[in-house]
Amino acid sequence: MSLLLPKQVCKHNSHLSKGIFWGQHKTHVFKSWKSICAPWEEGGFQVKELTDWNRTVLLKWLWTLDKNAGAIWTSWVSKYFLTSCSVWELEAKAHYPESLRGLLRVRTECVEQLGSIQAVKLLLQHCTVRGCFSITKAYDNIRHKYPVKPVFRAIHRGTMVPRHRIITMLAVEGRLATIDKLTHRGMYLVNRCCLCKQAEESTAHLFFKCPFTSTLLGCIKAWTRMNTGTIQLQDLLLWTHKRARRKHWRNKWISCSLGCLVSxxxxxxxxxxxxGRERTHQVLLSNIQFTVSTLLLHVVSEQVYIDVIEALNN
Structure with a gap:
């Protein structure tokens, strides 16, 4: 049986999780916690929000009591507490066990949120898959939702390591802490691109209007045989996503290279x-090629292993 966690426990857990993304000081937050907890297709990082997840798990036990599914805890509650009424009519009392009181509290919150008991029953029915309650589907119904965008789906389905995927996601949304963002938030900085030392720094400039990064992009295009003339990051990701439907190892090669390039x-x-350290185009290109080659050789099948090695070495 799952227990309803205290609010302070959930708050402390969220505080620790937020520190991973925002740092300990949280001086400048470029992405809200709710959007971080969203799926990849909605621009999030697919982190579970503990409060919503805890409520979702308790909804499963509410479903078992409503359906009388036959679990040991369900049979015990039905025998001693639901003899004269259903779980929807039962009122919480002080002498009830904490597990039951927490479940009834979640039931009341769901009824108040959805408007009626019938609406909650419809939600539980909607989350039933082949006679079993789906916690994943229930969590997807109660969490905060954002619009799905093709470019987010392209990043999610691309062959990227998590660190590259997160940085690419922030770059597409324009949420990286570039100098123009920091000055807009009140910090007094000289806005000058440290790569080309010519124009002002912004997300659009870094990817890939800057002469330094555009040259590096050209090298990656030549290495991966990308036959597209676009230089905008979002268009490149969408172009890669359309090719990825062919499920060829070269599409994984291009997707992984783009994510590694942005990172x-x-x-x-x-x-x-x-x-105060600087690296040349050759050093960056060598790092990208090594990282991509290592990852690609771990995800391709044995039948095309030799073809991949020959393509990477050319």
Whole structure:
């Protein structure tokens, strides 16, 4: 049986999770916690929000009591507490066990949120798959939703490591902490791109209007045989997503290279600002090729292994 977690426990857990994305000081937050908890297709990082997930698990036990599914805890509650009424009519009392009182509290909150008991029953019925309650489907129904965008789906279905995927997602949304964003929030900084030292720094400039990054993009296009003339990050990801439907290993090659390229550019930018170190195009290109080759050789099948090695070495 699952228990309804105290609010302070959920709040402390969320505080620790937020520190991973925002840091300990949270001076400048570029993405809300609700959007971080959204799925990849909606621009989130697919992190479970503990409060909603805890309520979802308790909804499963509400479903078992309503259906009398036969679990040991369900049989015990039905025998001693539901002899004269249903779980929808039962009122919480102080001498009831904490597990039952927490379940009744969640039931009351759902009824108040949806408007009626019948609406909650319809929700439970909607989350029933082949005679079993689906916690995943229930969580998807109670969480906060954002619009699904093709570019987010392209990032999610592309062959990228999680770190590259997160940075690419923030770059597409324009939420990276570039100098123009920081000055807009009140920080007094000289807005100058540290890569080309010519134009002002912004997300659009870094990907890929900057001469330094556009040259690097051209090298990646030549290496991966990308036959597209677009230089905008979002268009490149959408173009890759359309090709990915063919399920060829070369599409994984291109998708992985784009994610690694975005991550390396952002890493190089931070190295120059915070550590005063600079790397050349050749060094960055070698790092990208090594990372992509290592990942690609782990995801392709044995039948095309030799073809992949020959393509990567050319």
């Amino acid at each position: 390396e550019i952002w890493h190089e930018r931070n190295l120059r600002i915070f550590e």
